[in-house]
Amino acid sequence: MAARIKPVMTDRAVIWAATGLAVAVMLLLLAPLGALGLSFSAATLTVAEGSALRFTLWQSVLSAGISVVLAVPVARALARRRFVGREVLIATLGAPFILPVIVAVLGLLAVFGRAGWVNGLLATLGLPAFSIYGLQGVVLAHVFFNMPLAVRMILHGWQAIPTERFRLAQSLGFSPRDVQRHIEWPMLRAVLPGAALVIFVICLASFAVALTLGGGPRATTVELAIYQAVRFDFDLPTAARLALLQFGLCALAFLVAARVALPSGFGAGGGRIGGPPAPGGWHRAGDVVAITLAALFFALPLGAVVLRGVPGLVDLPGQVWAAAGRSLGIALASTAVSIGVALVFAMAAARGRAWPALAATLPLAASSLVLGTGLFLLLQPYVRPSSLALPVTFVINAALSLPFAFRILAPEARSLYTDYHRLSQSLGLTAWARLRWVVLPRLSRPLGFAAGLVAALSMGDLGVIALFAGDAEATLPLIVHRLMGAYRMDQAAAAALVLVALSFTLFWIFDHWGRRYAAA
Amino acid sequence: MEYSIPDFLPSFFGERAMLKRLLFIPLLATPAWAETPVLTVYASTSFASEWGPGPAIETAFEAVCGCDLQYRTTELIPSLMLEGARTEADVVIGISTDETLRARATGLFSPHNQDLGSLTLPVEWTDNTFLPFNYGDTAFIYDNTKLTNPPTDFEALVALPEDVKIVIQDPRSSGAGLALVLWVKSVYGDQAEAYWQRLAPRILTVTKGWSEAYGLFTSGEADMVMSYITSPAYHMIVEQDETKVAAIFSEGHYFTAEVVGQIAGTDQPELAQSFMDFVLSPTFQEMIPRVNFGFPVKLDPSLMPPEFAKLNLPPKSLFYTEAEVAAIQDEAIAEWQRALSQ
Numbered sequence: 001m002a003a004r005i006k007p008v009m010t011d012r013a014v015i016w017a018a019t020g021l022a023v024a025v026m027l028l029l030l031a032p033l034g035a036l037g038l039s040f041s042a043a044t045l046t047v048a049e050g051s052a053l054r055f056t057l058w059q060s061v062l063s064a065g066i067s068v069v070l071a072v073p074v075a076r077a078l079a080r081r082r083f084v085g086r087e088v089l090i091a092t093l094g095a096p097f098i099l100p101v102i103v104a105v106l107g108l109l110a111v112f113g114r115a116g117w118v119n120g121l122l123a124t125l126g127l128p129a130f131s132i133y134g135l136q137g138v139v140l141a142h143v144f145f146n147m148p149l150a151v152r153m154i155l156h157g158w159q160a161i162p163t164e165r166f167r168l169a170q171s172l173g174f175s176p177r178d179v180q181r182h183i184e185w186p187m188l189r190a191v192l193p194g195a196a197l198v199i200f201v202i203c204l205a206s207f208a209v210a211l212t213l214g215g216g217p218r219a220t221t222v223e224l225a226i227y228q229a230v231r232f233d234f235d236l237p238t239a240a241r242l243a244l245l246q247f248g249l250c251a252l253a254f255l256v257a258a259r260v261a262l263p264s265g266f267g268a269g270g271g272r273i274g275g276p277p278a279p280g281g282w283h284r285a286g287d288v289v290a291i292t293l294a295a296l297f298f299a300l301p302l303g304a305v306v307l308r309g310v311p312g313l314v315d316l317p318g319q320v321w322a323a324a325g326r327s328l329g330i331a332l333a334s335t336a337v338s339i340g341v342a343l344v345f346a347m348a349a350a351r352g353r354a355w356p357a358l359a360a361t362l363p364l365a366a367s368s369l370v371l372g373t374g375l376f377l378l379l380q381p382y383v384r385p386s387s388l389a390l391p392v393t394f395v396i397n398a399a400l401s402l403p404f405a406f407r408i409l410a411p412e413a414r415s416l417y418t419d420y421h422r423l424s425q426s427l428g429l430t431a432w433a434r435l436r437w438v439v440l441p442r443l444s445r446p447l448g449f450a451a452g453l454v455a456a457l458s459m460g461d462l463g464v465i466a467l468f469a470g471d472a473e474a475t476l477p478l479i480v481h482r483l484m485g486a487y488r489m490d491q492a493a494a495a496a497l498v499l500v501a502l503s504f505t506l507f508w509i510f511d512h513w514g515r516r517y518a519a520a
Numbered sequence: 521m522e523y524s525i526p527d528f529l530p531s532f533f534g535e536r537a538m539l540k541r542l543l544f545i546p547l548l549a550t551p552a553w554a555e556t557p558v559l560t561v562y563a564s565t566s567f568a569s570e571w572g573p574g575p576a577i578e579t580a581f582e583a584v585c586g587c588d589l590q591y592r593t594t595e596l597i598p599s600l601m602l603e604g605a606r607t608e609a610d611v612v613i614g615i616s617t618d619e620t621l622r623a624r625a626t627g628l629f630s631p632h633n634q635d636l637g638s639l640t641l642p643v644e645w646t647d648n649t650f651l652p653f654n655y656g657d658t659a660f661i662y663d664n665t666k667l668t669n670p671p672t673d674f675e676a677l678v679a680l681p682e683d684v685k686i687v688i689q690d691p692r693s694s695g696a697g698l699a700l701v702l703w704v705k706s707v708y709g710d711q712a713e714a715y716w717q718r719l720a721p722r723i724l725t726v727t728k729g730w731s732e733a734y735g736l737f738t739s740g741e742a743d744m745v746m747s748y749i750t751s752p753a754y755h756m757i758v759e760q761d762e763t764k765v766a767a768i769f770s771e772g773h774y775f776t777a778e779v780v781g782q783i784a785g786t787d788q789p790e791l792a793q794s795f796m797d798f799v800l801s802p803t804f805q806e807m808i809p810r811v812n813f814g815f816p817v818k819l820d821p822s823l824m825p826p827e828f829a830k831l832n833l834p835p836k837s838l839f840y841t842e843a844e845v846a847a848i849q850d851e852a853i854a855e856w857q858r859a860l861s862q
Contacts, residue, residue: 051861216726487735
């Protein structure tokens with residue numbers, strides 16, 4: 001009989017743990033929102049706040065549109081050409097997701113700034129200069145981050161078209177144009193809106209890009225306006241009003257996105273034989289140009305950071321290493337919490353409950369500055385906010401990465417449950433034995449991948465820390481930002497290099513650990 | 521190869537304990553093990569940076585005080601408002617004359633106890649709380665090898681060719697930015713918002729602080745930068761470069777001084793007071809033109825660096841008293857924000 005009782009207890013333990021954690025997540029989201037609601041005074045927006053709202057929407061629309069439109073030729077070229085380094089290039093397209101924003105901004109400034117390479121080229125050609133400040137710069141940075149995501153989603157769409165259709169088209173004598181119209185266009189029509197929506201939602205909560213490249217009141221996102229209201233004006237009612245506005249925006253986008261089938265950006269790029277036909281002539285030349293330009297667009301800014309950063313590595317100020325230690329601490333702590341909570345939710349969801357998925361996904365409706373401002377209002381009367389900068393950043397990073405971790409773990413946890421539930425039951429494994437012998441080994445691959453993502457995201461995060469931190473609490477991304485502010489660009493680049501190396505190493509270690517553990 | 525959990529847990533918990541230390545060391549470190557008393561001075565980033573006057577002033581004061589002067593760089597007034605009586609500041613340095621109203625309203629400052637009779641300021645100074653240490657007029661700085669036809673008034677600034685870009689600071693976070701908004705207000709009055717709308721296309725970007733803006737100018741991103749009439753002295757003294765000059769506007773230039781104040785609730789009252797005494801000393805005042813590149817408030821003219829004689833000086837200075845600033849500041853910033861939002 002014991003064999004029957006214990007698995008039931010396992011189920012119950014998982015459900016209880018998930019319930020407790022769901023309550024904790026809800027509290028973490030609702031308490032700040034409650035604090036914001038209490039300090040809410042006037043419902044009307046000033047001219048400047050209205051302009052921040054318009055700018056937020058407009059730059060998101062532009063960023064999403066441009067990312068998706070530019071991604072189509074690149075994805076098509078990658079889908080129909082085979083060349084050395086193709087797999088590596090496709091895998092690298094996942095890198096911007098974990099690239100710290102501040103590093104990319106530094107690189108983009110070197111390439112697209114007024115004294116940068118592109119404007120040097122434009123000047124020799126006698127063309128007018130491109131300004132990286134304001135709307136153009138914000139959109140440029142968002143395209144840099146999100147176009148690779150769009151390429152992966154669209155490439156996935158292309159690869160999902162059965163090869164037989166292309167063969168049939170070939171045997172019917174379709175021209176490339178006919179293939180486009182009858183096979184590729186219907187796929188794009190299905191994939192593009194979802195891809196654009198994902199990017200639109202990501203850009204709605206843009207903070208670090210607007211902080212560094214937004215130029216004054218004309219290029220201020222709502223998220224940045226919240227920060228300014230707190231840090232510049234110490235105007236907490238205004239900050240609360242803006243934070244509620246931002247929450248409304250994100251929650252609305254979240255509801256819309258939940259109703260649209262979103263394409264997947266993960267796992268694209270299997271080297272399958274076949275694929276779309278690869279026409280020669282100018283099609284081929286076009287594909288070469290598309291791939292080359294895309295690769296340059298991503299490689300040049302990073303190359304610029306490396307070139308500029310390497311010489312400065314030898315005499316980095318001590319504050320950089322101290323900040324790196326703090327960032328590592330926050331990254332590891334938020335990874336442990338986020339992955340632990342996501343695993344419990346994923347296991348509860350695998351047992352047929354719907355609410356764990358909701359609890360794990362809800363943080364998507366909040367943003368770093370919204371939660372930060374709420375917590376700021378709650379804590380500020382009792383403690384000096386800078387003394388809580390690190391704990392608050394850790395908690396918010398853990399909460400905001402929960403949806404990603406859950407999304408990676410949930411499907412795997414479900415199939416694990418289906419495959420091994422009966423077996424574990426008949427073996428009479430206890431909850432811990434089951435975690436140790438079944439769950440961790442079988443889930444180690446997605447666990448490692450999710451932990452790598454969360455750690456890298458948290459390492460590079462420049463959000464709520466800017467709201468709370470003084471001098472002594474700065475994380476590495478904030479130090480890079482401050483060095484840029486003091487115009488010590490060489491030191492900023494060197495610190496950025498340390499940052500990007502730590503982020504990618506964290507990702508690699510966790511991901512590698514997961515794969516090795518799975519293979520063992 | 522098989523990994524088992526017991527192998528993995530101890531290191532996990534070890535890491536956690538390390539994490540905890542990493543997370544909390546910075547919060548406890550400063551006062552706990554310091555034997556020499558620490559004077560905490562809140563300053564702007566530009567003040568405390570290696571190009572600012574901060575390091576030289578720190579060295580000079582530490583040579584006489586037997587203490588450790590530590591800067592905490594921050595947005596001064598919002599930090600004080602936020603921290604209130606919990607502030608860790610003993611002294612706050614670098615508040616501009618336009619910000620003294622908001623600083624005074626925090627109620628955190630105590631009198632400076634200095635004799636103001638011997639000051640060499642162009643305006644009369646009677647404030648017993650805030651002590652000036654540096655002054656100058658605002659000005660746009662440009663490179664005379666790149667901009668051969670500099671503007672001579674605000675209208676000419678708007679009429680610059682389209683590719684000439686200026687960079688300014690946010691008045692909510694920067695003393696220079698606030699001085700510019702008040703400068704425009706003092707020249708244009710009711711028409712200030714309309715002027716900002718016309719100037720908007722010339723503005724490359726608005727930065728949080730002075731140093732970001734000045735960096736954009738020196739690195740070639742912008743052609744003109746909002747700064748001070750004395751800024752070219754930096755290039756002459758440090759870089760032997762005479763190409764960076766101030767554009768002189770016929771309307772006059774806005775006067776601004778930087779002040780220092782001591783916190784009433786300080787745990788180092790004697791150190792704070794001796795720092796206030798130090799500010800008007802010849803050592804400190806002689807450093808002002810050489811490391812802060814501004815006019816000192818109490819110095820024999822013969823001790824000034826010769827480069828100051830080469831500066832372009834304005835025909836007249838414009839100035840708002842604290843009470844006048846109080847009356848117009850919010851409106852002037854709102855006009856700026858509205859105009860640049862569009």
